[in-house]
Amino acid sequence: MRNKPLEVRHRFxxxxxxxxAAIPLLLGLLLxxxxxxxxxxxxxxxxxxxxxxxxxxxxxxxxGEITDVHGKKLAINRIAYRVSLVPERIDKLDDTLNKLAGxxxxxxxxxxxxxxxxxxxxxxxxxxxxxxKLQWAQVSPLAARLHHLPGVDVTAGxxxxxxxxxxxxxLIGYLSLARESDIDAGFLPTEFIGRTGVEKxxxxxxxxxxxxxxxxxxxxxxxxxxVNRTPPVMGEQIQLALDVDVQxxxxxxxxxxxxxxxxxxxxxGGVIAMLSKPGYDTNRFITGLESQQWQxxxxxxxxxxxxxxxxxxxxxxxxxxxxxxxxxxxRGIRLARGSTTCPGYLKLADRKLHCWKxxxxxxxxxxxxxxxxxxxxxxxxxxxxxxxxxxxxASDWGLGEKTHIALPPEARGIIPTHSPYMMAAIKNxxxxxxxxxxxxxxxxxxxxxxxxxTPLQIxxxxxxxxNGGKILKPQLLANRAADVLHQADVKPGDLLKIQxxxxxxxxxxxxxxxRALFHAAWTAAGKTGTAQVVKIYRGNDKNISKEELLRRHKxxxxxxxxxxxxxxxxxxxxxVEHGGHGGSAAAPVAAAIIEAMAKKQVTAMVxxx
Amino acid sequence: xxxxxxxxxxxxLASLLSLAVLGxxxxxxxxxxxxxxxxxxxxxxxxxxxxVFGALCFLPxxxxxxxxxxxxxxxxxxxALVPIIGDVHMGARRWxxxxxxxxxxxxxxxxxxxxxxxxxxxxxxxxxxxxxGAPLLxxxxxxGLIIIQPDLGTTLVLLFAATAMIIAAGLPWRLLFLAVxxxxxxxxxLWHFMHDYQKQRVLTLLDPQSDPLGAGYHVIQSxxxxxxxxxxxxxxxxxxxxxxHFLPEQHTDFIFSVLAEEGGFIAVALLLILYALxxxxxxxxxxxxxxxxxxxxxxxxxxxxxxxITVNIGMVSGLFPVxxxxxxxxxxxxxxxxxxxxxxxxVMRVAIESQDAIPWQRPGSPLA
Numbered sequence: 001m002r003n004k005p006l007e008v009r010h011r012f013x014x015x016x017x018x019x020x021a022a023i024p025l026l027l028g029l030l031l032x033x034x035x036x037x038x039x040x041x042x043x044x045x046x047x048x049x050x051x052x053x054x055x056x057x058x059x060x061x062x063x064g065e066i067t068d069v070h071g072k073k074l075a076i077n078r079i080a081y082r083v084s085l086v087p088e089r090i091d092k093l094d095d096t097l098n099k100l101a102g103x104x105x106x107x108x109x110x111x112x113x114x115x116x117x118x119x120x121x122x123x124x125x126x127x128x129x130x131x132x133k134l135q136w137a138q139v140s141p142l143a144a145r146l147h148h149l150p151g152v153d154v155t156a157g158x159x160x161x162x163x164x165x166x167x168x169x170x171l172i173g174y175l176s177l178a179r180e181s182d183i184d185a186g187f188l189p190t191e192f193i194g195r196t197g198v199e200k201x202x203x204x205x206x207x208x209x210x211x212x213x214x215x216x217x218x219x220x221x222x223x224x225x226x227v228n229r230t231p232p233v234m235g236e237q238i239q240l241a242l243d244v245d246v247q248x249x250x251x252x253x254x255x256x257x258x259x260x261x262x263x264x265x266x267x268x269g270g271v272i273a274m275l276s277k278p279g280y281d282t283n284r285f286i287t288g289l290e291s292q293q294w295q296x297x298x299x300x301x302x303x304x305x306x307x308x309x310x311x312x313x314x315x316x317x318x319x320x321x322x323x324x325x326x327x328x329x330x331r332g333i334r335l336a337r338g339s340t341t342c343p344g345y346l347k348l349a350d351r352k353l354h355c356w357k358x359x360x361x362x363x364x365x366x367x368x369x370x371x372x373x374x375x376x377x378x379x380x381x382x383x384x385x386x387x388x389x390x391x392x393x394a395s396d397w398g399l400g401e402k403t404h405i406a407l408p409p410e411a412r413g414i415i416p417t418h419s420p421y422m423m424a425a426i427k428n429x430x431x432x433x434x435x436x437x438x439x440x441x442x443x444x445x446x447x448x449x450x451x452x453x454t455p456l457q458i459x460x461x462x463x464x465x466x467n468g469g470k471i472l473k474p475q476l477l478a479n480r481a482a483d484v485l486h487q488a489d490v491k492p493g494d495l496l497k498i499q500x501x502x503x504x505x506x507x508x509x510x511x512x513x514x515r516a517l518f519h520a521a522w523t524a525a526g527k528t529g530t531a532q533v534v535k536i537y538r539g540n541d542k543n544i545s546k547e548e549l550l551r552r553h554k555x556x557x558x559x560x561x562x563x564x565x566x567x568x569x570x571x572x573x574x575x576v577e578h579g580g581h582g583g584s585a586a587a588p589v590a591a592a593i594i595e596a597m598a599k600k601q602v603t604a605m606v607x608x609x
Numbered sequence: 610x611x612x613x614x615x616x617x618x619x620x621x622l623a624s625l626l627s628l629a630v631l632g633x634x635x636x637x638x639x640x641x642x643x644x645x646x647x648x649x650x651x652x653x654x655x656x657x658x659x660x661v662f663g664a665l666c667f668l669p670x671x672x673x674x675x676x677x678x679x680x681x682x683x684x685x686x687x688x689a690l691v692p693i694i695g696d697v698h699m700g701a702r703r704w705x706x707x708x709x710x711x712x713x714x715x716x717x718x719x720x721x722x723x724x725x726x727x728x729x730x731x732x733x734x735x736x737x738x739x740x741x742g743a744p745l746l747x748x749x750x751x752x753g754l755i756i757i758q759p760d761l762g763t764t765l766v767l768l769f770a771a772t773a774m775i776i777a778a779g780l781p782w783r784l785l786f787l788a789v790x791x792x793x794x795x796x797x798x799l800w801h802f803m804h805d806y807q808k809q810r811v812l813t814l815l816d817p818q819s820d821p822l823g824a825g826y827h828v829i830q831s832x833x834x835x836x837x838x839x840x841x842x843x844x845x846x847x848x849x850x851x852x853x854h855f856l857p858e859q860h861t862d863f864i865f866s867v868l869a870e871e872g873g874f875i876a877v878a879l880l881l882i883l884y885a886l887x888x889x890x891x892x893x894x895x896x897x898x899x900x901x902x903x904x905x906x907x908x909x910x911x912x913x914x915x916x917x918i919t920v921n922i923g924m925v926s927g928l929f930p931v932x933x934x935x936x937x938x939x940x941x942x943x944x945x946x947x948x949x950x951x952x953x954x955x956v957m958r959v960a961i962e963s964q965d966a967i968p969w970q971r972p973g974s975p976l977a
Contacts, residue, residue: 006970008734016895016896019773020892022915027881027885029919030926031877033928034869037869038835038839038873038874039874042836042837042839049849049850052850
């Protein structure tokens with residue numbers, strides 16, 4: 001030591017003081033930091049701690065089932081399991097996927113697809129769906145080994161199954177996962193929403209309300225305990241007025257043909273059958289429809305997605321003669337109570353309007369004109385009525401307006417002079433055509449031309465004729481009281497004449513539906529129709545064969561009617577696109593429906609005894 | 610023997626035993642849901658450590674003075690061997706496989722450096738080129754070897770202890786200020802040589818939210834744990850952050866957050882008071898020691914404890930970057946606990962030898 005001992009010691013003492021002071025300073029700094037966290041920012045961290053540990057997990061409601069009038073299930077829920085994975089919790093993705101591929105029997109192609117899906121996700125903290133619609137037997141080996149596979153989860157859920165998917169596709173509709181707009185409206189991304197048909201119309205009833213539970217979770221998101229729970233409100237079951245057996249009978253009778261069938265309860269307006277062909281497999285929508293399948297449906301010239309019963313309007317053809325006849329009776333046109341001669345054509349200026357029977361019907365009254373569907377009689381009756389009277393009658397009997405069935409969107413059909421669009425079209429189409437021609441009124445009187453109606457409107461018209469003129473709102477749900485939208489202005493005596501004519505369409509050997517319906521189990525009344533197809537297919541669709549082209553120029557076939565005649569129960573409308581003649585193509589379908597209804601009633605009677 | 614018992618430093622012992630009890634309680638809270646075997650192991654480590662502590666109370670400091678140079682030499686040799694034959698654990702080459710057990714030469718070097726520095730300054734003050742230059746070299750060489758492993762924590766310990774001892778040994782204040790200024794100036798250079806993960810830790814400290822699930826996760830979760838503890842804590846075994854495993858390594862480096870969450874500010878204050886008591890007592894024993902070697906030894910040991918505590922709590926509470934240093938006497942871990950108790954054994958030996966002796970160079974002291 002070069003320095004003086006006492007000086008050294010003094011220096012050391014000073015340094016020690018420095019250290020003594022440094023200790024509380026350092027520890028005080030720490031204490032201050034802790035105080036900051038625990039006192040000043042305590043609330044903030046407490047909140048974060050709660051958010052950390054509490055997870056709000058939604059519990060989805062079970063969707064209400066849909067049954068037909070006899071309780072047969074049309075839409076049910078099946079339990080299925082799905083396997084998902086949270087990418088960010090996986091250390092070795094390939095290992096995990098290999099294990100899962102072994103347990104779930106994935107093909108190499110599927111495994112590759114899933115690998116891509118996991119790799120592509122933009123939210124590695126969110127579960128990625130690996131496999132869906134699995135049964136317990138398939139997932140149970142995996143479920144038993146879940147704790148060896150952190151980040152992989154098996155969850156149970158339900159999916160919608162339509163036992164009569166193709167038969168009820170337009171009526172029942174389908175679901176799909178919530179879209180962006182639904183999520184904005186408060187739905188969860190995992191919820192399924194009704195998109196068409198009953199699934200859409202009764203969405204609020206069927207859907208229910210999700211519940212939730214607050215779960216305490218650990219850092220890996222695994223549930224440790226349930227803190228509290230709000231149970232979901234289950235969706236309500238819906239019973240439709242539909243009788244799926246009748247629907248099936250109609251479908252069988254229609255076969256591969258394109259068309260639509262509507263069967264209504266004459267008294268309540270309940271929809272006993274509503275078929276549109278071709279249908280489509282609504283079960284394909286459940287897991288998210290393959291876009292290829294969707295495209296093929298969209299591009300199919302037969303338009304399977306279109307509900308022909310409500311969304312498509314066609315010329316009602318001779319079925320409209322009933323309305324013209326009713327208008328004639330109401331307006332007191334002499335011809336309606338008298339008769340005229342049908343030579344097979346009507347001369348109008350330099351044109352000749354033909355009757356379908358080229359050699360003529362001879363002397364025809366209203367009754368005979370309806371039974372044998374004479375065109376010339378109605379050309380004359382229409383001419384005497386004028387377009388305004390025909391239009392008024394069409395409106396009065398429920399055409400040209402929505403039926404307000406709970407299946408939007410719905411076509412209105414067209415009553416020419418009542419349609420502003422139509423009139424605008426007439427005024428704009430040709431410079432010479434500035435007015436409505438007489439010939440057009442005549443064509444309209446037999447249900448041709450620009451007049452159109454949906455099969456549902458025609459069925460409702462049949463029901464109205466059967467029930468005394470009550471225009472009903474078609475009802476999808478079972479056991480509903482009749483909802484009369486309005487009463488057609490008709491005298492009972494006039495209506496009876498029309499009804500008797502309709503009865504004779506079936507009873508009279510010359511009636512157009514005699515062959516198809518005379519031997520039916522119930523006494524039926526009706527009217528056939530054959531709509532001329534004026535649409536000319538141009539050569540823009542080259543892959544259409546000659547036979548197909550011919551088929552497409554075939555007439556549309558109609559039948560509308562009701563049964564039994566004395567105490568009507570059902571009203572029927574059958575429409576067959578390019579089916580040919582109403583009597584031969586459409587009326588037999590109605591016969592099959594009546595057959596099915598009668599059989600059901602007999603079975604029910606036997607069972608009740 | 611009775612004289613020795615009488616001469617034990619009871620304040621040191623009492624604060625140590627209080628920390629032992631507190632540590633075991635907190636460890637129980639940290640592991641009670643997982644591997645409770647760790648708690649029993651730690652109890653055994655305490656027993657072993659206390660045995661070493663007791664044994665070292667009988668080691669004459671003279672022998673340590675003689676043994677320190679060979680010890681330092683061996684440690685340096687082993688440290689030099691690490692880059693060549695060491696095992697790699699978690700991206701760092703720190704361990705030597707001795708066949709029977711693994712060894713971290715840097716752990717030995719930490720204590721060996723204190724011993725040689727104490728020995729060096731036992732007979733000289735830190736005034737003059739050689740007097741300062743030689744110890745700087747003694748610290749810089751091992752520090753350089755350790756930081757390339759890389760082991761930032763141990764390097765910090767080494768440099769901090771060496772600095773404290775040089776200051777205690779009478780480093781002129783102006784040199785100290787120059788060194789501090791130089792140190793700050795050289796930070797960018799240091800930054801340049803840091804590994805990416807170390808840089809990341811510093812960046813994470815500045816903004817933990819920038820990477821909430823990556824590097825920032827630990828800090829965010831531990832600050833949530835501490836902050837949510839509040840004044841009185843959530844109660845023993847009632848913490849949610851650790852119970853639900855939001856905190857990884859909660860029984861080792863992050864155990865402080867368990868104490869803070871369940872015990873609240875009260876428990877934190879108690880712990881810091883115990884630490885303050887322990888460190889001041891070590892300093893006090895060093896202050897009134899009978900020779901300079903003993904004094905500097907105590908200051909070195911106190912420096913190591915201080916750094917451990919400051920860095921650990923600072924890191925867990927988001928004040929410093931994440932540097933892997935244990936919380937003395939609380940964190941789970943056998944070798945760290947035993948070496949710390951051994952160091953306290955040496956301090957106790959200083960207390961025993963200085964009993965009834967006059968502090969060095971005080972009037973009446975033999976060296977005066």
